[in-house]
Amino acid sequence: MVLLDGPRQVGKTTLAKSMVRSSEKLVYLNYDNTTHRRQLLKMEWEGNADFLVFDELHKYPKWKSWLKGIWDTRKAGEKILVTGSSRLDVYRRGGDSLMGRYHHYRLHPFSLRELAGKFSKENTQETSLPLLNHPQDLSGMDDLMALGGFPEPLLSGSQRAWRRWGKERFERVFREDIRDTSSIKALGQLELLGQLLPSRVASPLSMQSLSEDVDTSPKTVKEWIELLRRNYYLFQVPPWHRRLERALKKESKYYLWDWSQVPEKGPRFENLIASHLLKYCHYQEDVHAFNVKLYYVRDTAKREVDFLVVWDDKPWLLVECKSTVPADAKNLNTFAERLGVKHRFIVCLASGINLEDRITGVRTMSASLFLSMLV
Numbered sequence: 001m002v003l004l005d006g007p008r009q010v011g012k013t014t015l016a017k018s019m020v021r022s023s024e025k026l027v028y029l030n031y032d033n034t035t036h037r038r039q040l041l042k043m044e045w046e047g048n049a050d051f052l053v054f055d056e057l058h059k060y061p062k063w064k065s066w067l068k069g070i071w072d073t074r075k076a077g078e079k080i081l082v083t084g085s086s087r088l089d090v091y092r093r094g095g096d097s098l099m100g101r102y103h104h105y106r107l108h109p110f111s112l113r114e115l116a117g118k119f120s121k122e123n124t125q126e127t128s129l130p131l132l133n134h135p136q137d138l139s140g141m142d143d144l145m146a147l148g149g150f151p152e153p154l155l156s157g158s159q160r161a162w163r164r165w166g167k168e169r170f171e172r173v174f175r176e177d178i179r180d181t182s183s184i185k186a187l188g189q190l191e192l193l194g195q196l197l198p199s200r201v202a203s204p205l206s207m208q209s210l211s212e213d214v215d216t217s218p219k220t221v222k223e224w225i226e227l228l229r230r231n232y233y234l235f236q237v238p239p240w241h242r243r244l245e246r247a248l249k250k251e252s253k254y255y256l257w258d259w260s261q262v263p264e265k266g267p268r269f270e271n272l273i274a275s276h277l278l279k280y281c282h283y284q285e286d287v288h289a290f291n292v293k294l295y296y297v298r299d300t301a302k303r304e305v306d307f308l309v310v311w312d313d314k315p316w317l318l319v320e321c322k323s324t325v326p327a328d329a330k331n332l333n334t335f336a337e338r339l340g341v342k343h344r345f346i347v348c349l350a351s352g353i354n355l356e357d358r359i360t361g362v363r364t365m366s367a368s369l370f371l372s373m374l375v
Helices: 012-018 034-042 063-072 141-147 151-156 159-181 187-200 207-214 218-230 265-288 330-339 367-373
Strands: 002-005 026-030 051-055 079-084 103-106 234-237 253-256 292-298 304-311 314-322 343-348 354-356 362-366
Touching: 002 012, 012 026, 012 051, 012 079, 026 034, 063 079, 103 265, 141 151, 141 159, 141 265, 141 367, 151 159, 159 187, 159 218, 187 207, 187 218, 187 253, 207 218, 218 234, 234 265, 234 292, 253 265, 265 292, 265 304, 265 314, 265 367, 304 330, 314 330, 330 343, 343 367, 362 367
Parallel strands: 002 079, 002 103, 026 051, 051 079, 314 343, 343 362
Antiparallel strands: 234 253, 292 304, 304 314, 354 362
């Protein structure tokens, strides 16, 4: 069976229902629905179903053992898809194991390639070598910057729809999803933390500073950040420190799954690039089982490169985000030489840029070109 998770309203249910063939009988049950919940707990649904979809099942405390029983007694050829807006892999701890019974996938917001209808299978060949597509100048960057990558606001093309959707999603994440999967009582303080975080993306996050702003301990803030990560409000990009002297080792950077909520243009652009790179890493991990991770690089001298993609524990791709073409790429080249990274990119928000330094190998290009190279 397949466990599919991702941010709320990213399109999991729509995708699940679209996968059912016309010849198959679908049973769709959502744990948030009272009637559906009763059917789930009593296991009362039509027995001749070909495709079972259980939505938000992780909110049932004993979902793992329940699902194991369903899988072990399924009929031949029956498909089972479990979706959720919280990280289903986190809930594998303790109790009966589902190991060997499922594949885990993560669904992301639209990428530029998907928005442009250019998703392909160029990166699906069986190889251990990292792959990138050939660059194409794709349209859609303005819409992604303004409306984010979530289907409803993006496809509406409306700022008013985006504002309404963003407000409703925030309330549902904090007042429904987190309430249903945790025992937090200080929801007001947690909401305040959620409101502060969009202005803190693209910089190493200080738990001490945030604890002063929301009037709680740094330990509690750290626990709340992890809770928000599990519920797909934000994601973590840790610092890479192996094989680097005086590297920053502790302070991670955090980015929002909905980058359109970041108020400043520069950090929003960096968040958009981070989201695309994370999607590339998750695609390679979930689909091809490669070990691909996203980091950033910074040392105690405050030299920094925004992103480092590591493939099978080997630094592979360095990316620096800029509004326009920078005067030099000193930090990028410094870390690239120290880490032995051949692929070096400066990604610009400005359009019409495609340059290459033949000496250092640094490629400076518009985001519309760079993002077309990713899945």
